[in-house]
Amino acid sequence: MTDFAATRRAFHLPKGVTYLDGNSLGPMPVAARDRVARMMGDEWSEMLITGWNKAGWYVQPRKVGDRIARLIGAGAGEVVMGDTLSIKVFQALSAALALRPGRRVILSDSGNFPSDLYVAEGLARAVGAELRVVAPEEVEAAIADDLAVLMLTEVDYRTGRRHDMAALTAKAHGAGALALWDLAHSAGAVDVDLTGADADFAVGCTYKYLNGGPGAPAFIWTHPRHADAAQPILQGWMGHDAPFAFDLGYRPAAGVERMRVGTPPVIALTALDAALDVWDGVSLSDLRARSIELSEAFIAGVEAQCPDVALNSPRDPGRRGSQVSFRHPQGYAVMQALIAAGVIGDFRAPDVLRFGFAPLYNDLGDVDRAVETLARILRDETWNDEKFHQKAAVT
Amino acid sequence: MTDFAATRRAFHLPKGVTYLDGNSLGPMPVAARDRVARMMGDEWSEMLITGWNKAGWYVQPRKVGDRIARLIGAGAGEVVMGDTLSIKVFQALSAALALRPGRRVILSDSGNFPSDLYVAEGLARAVGAELRVVAPEEVEAAIADDLAVLMLTEVDYRTGRRHDMAALTAKAHGAGALALWDLAHSAGAVDVDLTGADADFAVGCTYKYLNGGPGAPAFIWTHPRHADAAQPILQGWMGHDAPFAFDLGYRPAAGVERMRVGTPPVIALTALDAALDVWDGVSLSDLRARSIELSEAFIAGVEAQCPDVALNSPRDPGRRGSQVSFRHPQGYAVMQALIAAGVIGDFRAPDVLRFGFAPLYNDLGDVDRAVETLARILRDETWNDEKFHQKAAVT
Structure with missing residues (x-):
């Protein structure tokens, strides 16, 4: 127990x-404050640039991601940290759209957190997709054969209503679409099982039930069947196959690491890492x-x-x-x-x-x-x- | 002195x-560690959610931006903080492209930091633009009438070569294009004068000469003539005109605040704010x-x-x-x-x-x-x- x-x-x-x-x-x-002070005093102050290797800052987005993976029914190596939830929505949604060429419809609901809808609106405008927003109870009926991506927040930020992730994902797959789940109000709150639900992409924040602190970094998960094919529009050097080769052309890293963009937020990830200790056991x-x-x-x-x-x-x-x-x-x-x-x-x-x-x-x-x-x-x-x-x- | x-x-x-x-x-x-410990102990711990108002976390991206503005020749209210440099490049570049409808060419150089080129490559693929990369010494001659955006890093990350920002911006303007400058190796290092150079957009990181710590947040500047017209593809709730109205549709905030995306990284911004104290005077x-x-x-x-x-x-x-x-x-x-x-x-x-x-x-x-x-x-x-x-x- x-x-x-x-x-x-x-x-x-x-x-x-x-x-x-x-x-x-x-x-x-309580451990977070001392952990951050130690990181600043022992790592940043003393190791300076060598902290990227010596203190493991460079691999932190993946190591912290592995700790979150257990809380959302994902496997080791399938989750990576960084940026904010809105940015991870943008990456996952653009990657999902690209995996369904010829289809342009994104379906979401009015119970989704508005930022997700704003992100989808901006992306749709740029790439010529269409964002359809229906009431939460109408989502199931609105899944049609022209759908590219079903994009939902599992738990409604106002009502707490929880979608049936497995059933809606199955319905989306039946229509030839992919399912992207926002776990902002799920991760650390309920028994999320991404693998069991056979979802395609998932994203979430860590400042709510995961207690990472105000503005803590987000996470992104890609199902292993998509991880080496996903090609988000937003791509940066930390998601390159060889970031320190400084090639002029982009070549995505294997797996979910391609979802990394810029330099990781080490101080914030350190606070979050301390917060995740509470989840052990x-x-x-x-x-x-x-x-x-x-x-x-x-x-x-x-x-x-x-x-x-x-x-x-x-x-x-x-x-x-x-x-x-x-x-x-x-x-x-x-x-x-x-x-x-x-x-x-x-x-x-x-x-x-x-x-x-x-x-x-x-x-x-x-x-x-x-x-x-x-x-x-x-x-x-x-x-x-x-x-x-x-x-x-x-x- | x-x-x-x-x-x-x-x-x-x-x-x-x-x-x-x-x-x-x-x-x-040295002040950064105590400042972060105080923010965590007095603000996050004690104020909890009320810290967004009471401790000013919500306005921090703009207030810290104002401190950076002085160091890059920008005005108060023209700079906002958040995310990473690569993400701010993406926003600025997409907004600049949209301000030059009918033109699709992005010109950059091989002395640019690779991540900027990766970002431009991903964006260009999505929106049907073309990224042209020439040698640094060939940039001036390559500015032609089909150019939409000139995207350069002012100071080369390997050689330290500094572009003539004012001259190249003027040449770009003469060709009907906009100029986006990456100040990663300039801000806090040289006497940047964005207003004097009449640049259009600028972005930069804060973990180099601004000493904000590993992975510290980025900044973005929009010239006031574009600030209310710029429409980046990547848009989120913190850049909404009324984030807490939770409208389903996006309506951009006035000015550069529309470049905000998700929840700001408060712990990291606090470290950076302490680091900027050193610049006073x-x-x-x-x-x-x-x-x-x-x-x-x-x-x-x-x-x-x-x-x-x-x-x-x-x-x-x-x-x-x-x-x-x-x-x-x-x-x-x-x-x-x-x-x-x-x-x-x-x-x-x-x-x-x-x-x-x-x-x-x-x-x-x-x-x-x-x-x-x-x-x-x-x-x-x-x-x-x-x-x-x-x-x-x-x-």
């Missing part, structure tokens, strides 16, 4: 705070069971004590990720009042209160505090206070 | 090491004068004491950046012997010994030690030792 009391102790959680926003930014694993089935236990307890508590809010997530935990959202007409102010009371979730327009349950550090005590605080705020209409209606630049 | 003894003290320079490879990776400014004309003083002294010393090597850089300092290279038939082994003796430069195939002079921390003592050590190694043929012929993975 995974020891979740031990994994909770691995994080710095501020006193008096119940943190239910790890689906936006995970808290700091965590079983994905235990993770999934704990996630369901926490979210089910939260829904039951809120529905028993907070009559003014409406569940905005699927009721069936099998169809949810690790987050739960509720709607309230004064959602923004309610969330500000909650944050002021030490319960941190977040708000998504127009009226969504969003709560993430990170199995590594959230527990039933967090659930109880969140339910009680929300109930009190709604009962006392604390949110009516003018100060809770002022909008900040970033919410 | 800039106090270069004070700026030198701002860096951690390992004992016994003469570091002449800041053109590849700058050393650590440094005048670019003093910087250039010091760079020339150091490189001229090095060339004079080597030519006087090392008859076996041949200068591989322009002799006229006005045509050089802040690095100098020499050729030797056993260049690889000579550089390994130099490194073993505490003088760190680097090697570029087939026979180039490369030495960077960073005015902020290198001094005439470094020059003397490097000259004497090189002279001794060549005189004693120390490089003959078998151990200096073993190749490492990354050189």
Whole structure:
């Protein structure tokens, strides 16, 4: 059994705070700060340029990728780190399109994170493809024989709705298309199984449930059947077969390493590597069971004590990720009042209160505090206070 | 007068090491480690998600960009940070191409850093453009009326040869083309003046002469006349006019902020921000004068004491950046012997010994030690030792 009391102790959680926003930014694993300080003091400072070899900076994107592979049902050597999620979406989508010559349709849904749609829009404009966006529940029916790529985020960033990755991938394959999955709200949250689902490409970020820190690097996975054929539009020297030959012409590296672009972000990868230590010994089935236990307890508590809010997530935990959202007409102010009371979730327009349950550090005590605080705020209409209606630049 | 003894003290320079490879990776400014530890301990740990507003993470790419703007002859609000240099090349090049509809030729030279050429090759393949690569000395003559974009790295990464940015930009404009400049070996090394040269786009990295750490984020500059018209293929939510409206359709932000893509790398930007403190009070004309003083002294010393090597850089300092290279038939082994003796430069195939002079921390003592050590190694043929012929993975 995974020891979740031990994994909770691995994080710095501020006193008096119940943190239910790890689906936006995970808290700091206590080891991360010292690890980064050591990297800066012992490696950068002392090794200087020789750190690329001596400290292993050069191979870090692949080594950290291997650690993530286990959490998403991928094999060693199949995942590489770098850049940001949007950039990895661009690479995977352009590579997938190129693998389906003669087809130009990209299908996505309105539950996808907007940045993925912006990336697809920019790419489609450039290469003459067409982006079709349907409602999440219409995706299955919209998979047609003209489809090149099905591009979905597995878990909806607002509702927590989880797509059936295996079924939709199979349907896409049946139509002759490829499937690209964004795991932003899945990796470290649910029991992802890319190999079992037979997906083609996957991408994700590491600052949510993987706790790599604000703006931590992204990952990209290519199924081995495509890894040596994939040719993304965005290609750079670190993805070259021989970067240090400094050839004038590009020749892609074998496998997923061709998805590397520029010089890797060593400091950020070091923080992430420390954050991944917490995952050693965590079983994905235990993770999934704990996630369901926490979210089910939260829904039951809120529905028993907070009559003014409406569940905005699927009721069936099998169809949810690790987050739960509720709607309230004064959602923004309610969330500000909650944050002021030490319960941190977040708000998504127009009226969504969003709560993430990170199995590594959230527990039933967090659930109880969140339910009680929300109930009190709604009962006392604390949110009516003018100060809770002022909008900040970033919410 | 800039106090270069004070700026030198701002860096951690390992004992016994003469570091002449800041053109590849700058050393650590001593303040950087504590600054990052504070960001992790006080901001990420304690503020959690609220750090995006409270700690200013969200506006950091623009604020750090403003600090770099001064070093490259750009105005406030014209530079934004993020991603890597290769990715910023891709954005700038795609935006420049789109501003010259009907023209499809990208002109570059064989002295450009290969990654820029790989990026251009991938983009050209996708959008049906043509990449022409000529020798550096042939660039001027190759600027023709079918040209869409002139894409050059100002300072050659091997020879240190500096292009005449103003003249080549004017020639490109005369042919109806735009000019994109890569400042990887210029920013923080020479007196760059983008506004004076009337350039159109510029990009650069910050881990060389700007000392932001291994894999530090890149910068991108758009001339104000293009900033609201530029439409890069690669677009993401942080470049949206209203990222937190989560609209399904993309609407670019005003100005250079549209060049932002995904979530910014906060830890890395914090290290860079600390590194930029060292630049406060440094005048670019003093910087250039010091760079020339150091490189001229090095060339004079080597030519006087090392008859076996041949200068591989322009002799006229006005045509050089802040690095100098020499050729030797056993260049690889000579550089390994130099490194073993505490003088760190680097090697570029087939026979180039490369030495960077960073005015902020290198001094005439470094020059003397490097000259004497090189002279001794060549005189004693120390490089003959078998151990200096073993190749490492990354050189």
